[in-house]
Amino acid sequence: MDERDWKILDVLFEQKNITKSAEILFVSQPALTKRLMQIEEQFGVKIVDRGIRGVQFTSQGEYLAHRASQMLTLYREIKEDVSNMNDDIVGTLRIGVTNFFGKYILPEIIQQFTEKYPKVSFQVETGVSKEIFNLTYSNHLHIGLVRGDYSWPDQKLLLFNENVVIASKSKITLEQLPDLPRVDFGTDHLFKSLVDNWWNNNYPKPPQVIMKVDRGDTCKEMVTRGIGYSIMPHLFFQDKPDIYQIPLKDKDGTPILRPTWMFYHESSMEQNVVKAFVEFIKEISI
Template sequence: MDQQLAVFIKVAEKQNFSRAAEELHMTQPAVSQYIQALERSMGTTLLERSNKFVRLNKAGEIVYHHAKEIISLYSKMNYLIDDLTNKPSGSLSIGASYSFGEYILPHLIAKMHDKYPLITPSITIGNTKEIATLVFRHQLDIGIVEGEYKHGHLTIEPFAVDTMSIVASPHNRLVQMEGGISLSDLENETWICRENGSGTREAVEKLFNRYNFSPKKILEFGSTQLIKESVEAGLGISLLSDCVIRKEKANGILSVIQMKDISVQRDFSTVLRSPFQTKALSVFLELLKEDGAGTLS
């Protein structure tokens, strides 16, 4: 059954029997036989076929969604059994939200590679909600998210505290002011924020609510790098993790708007679903606990 599901997944993704057969190093008739056997076992057709395309029907979409989880769980089972006797090795799928994933995670991966070269990591970057969803669907071994995300079927544990700052172009009027910046000054600025579902957007909303102000204009961008470039260009101001703006601060490209009564912190947390851990995952978690917080400073 696992081979039937693997073939079905490939056909569904390639939308073509010939291309699927080529990637699987099989003949097209063999691929067709696997699909027919799976459809017989399901008691229904799973694909719409024509001379031009192969597409999932409604039943096929259901099987495809669950087949991805089944294959992932089967792979994890094999890794766990293999880990009982072997050194940390094999694939490790890591998901992370943008702030941690793009600015901290690469340094941790480099350290892990030095210590455990047999581990092959793959990295997925997305917002907090997207990463947690992929962990829940068994498509990631571990997620790293920001903020106070909660999920009834996931284990979420903080491992580091992240400090955030309000940033602007060095030429912004608030940066030029030597003192007396008020909440109304912040309210009158254009704020550039991440999309809903992002941990950084959650932190921004909490800032607005805690200090009871509402900006007159908010621009929503789906990339941290795009936000930094836009702030540098003078389009507006933003709230960003200090780990994200290190180089820009050092080079004088971005400036922090200093307000002594305003401080923003949040947690970086790991997200896990399975109680079982491969050796590869275990050593990565140890690295996070040992070096994760230090890398932020």
């Protein structure tokens, strides 16, 4: 068994599908099936059953899949430790970002960082803030770039604040909102609670939500085409100066802001590549 074999078991256990696993692993389906049969022969057990519902792991297969995850973590830690034995900035930085940050902000950061440290590679995970928070907390990621006021027990750096706005293709007023069509998008519970609390503090009836989409970018396009208004972070519309925006404010007239934080563990700063990235972020203006 080598790292590739453990990776096969890990991915297949997550996907429960030979075709999808082969695509992720960049191998052909017959090659993956053949290698899986060789692993079964090596251990003398049946690892999976294949049926109309996809791949089902046997009890022995589940055990090997769980051990595969542990082995891959061990391989990764060994590689990082070996790379860290000299003063060179080299290795793979595991970083997690929100979908918005990954599309609009992270590419420029990576470009600047790799120009300074060309031997560094990146493994980037994207998702909603809660997912990135959990992956960083459990040390699956070195760095988590998260939107919202999460309670983080270790090291953190405030990157920036942004206004939360009511965005519409045409000019609207706060008084009109309860009777206007609204588009919502899938987001983390902190942002949803922020918006819901603001609404409940200002209106006696629920909003007229006519559509809910899975991503902020999709919601942005719906707003741009005049399908409805939405309540979103301002940065979604930084390239849309023609979109009418009303900053959200509390009852005291204070703008409602959404922070973006960099979370990391102090222990991870022992890794040269992590320390270099943290110091780099502190030096630049995002």
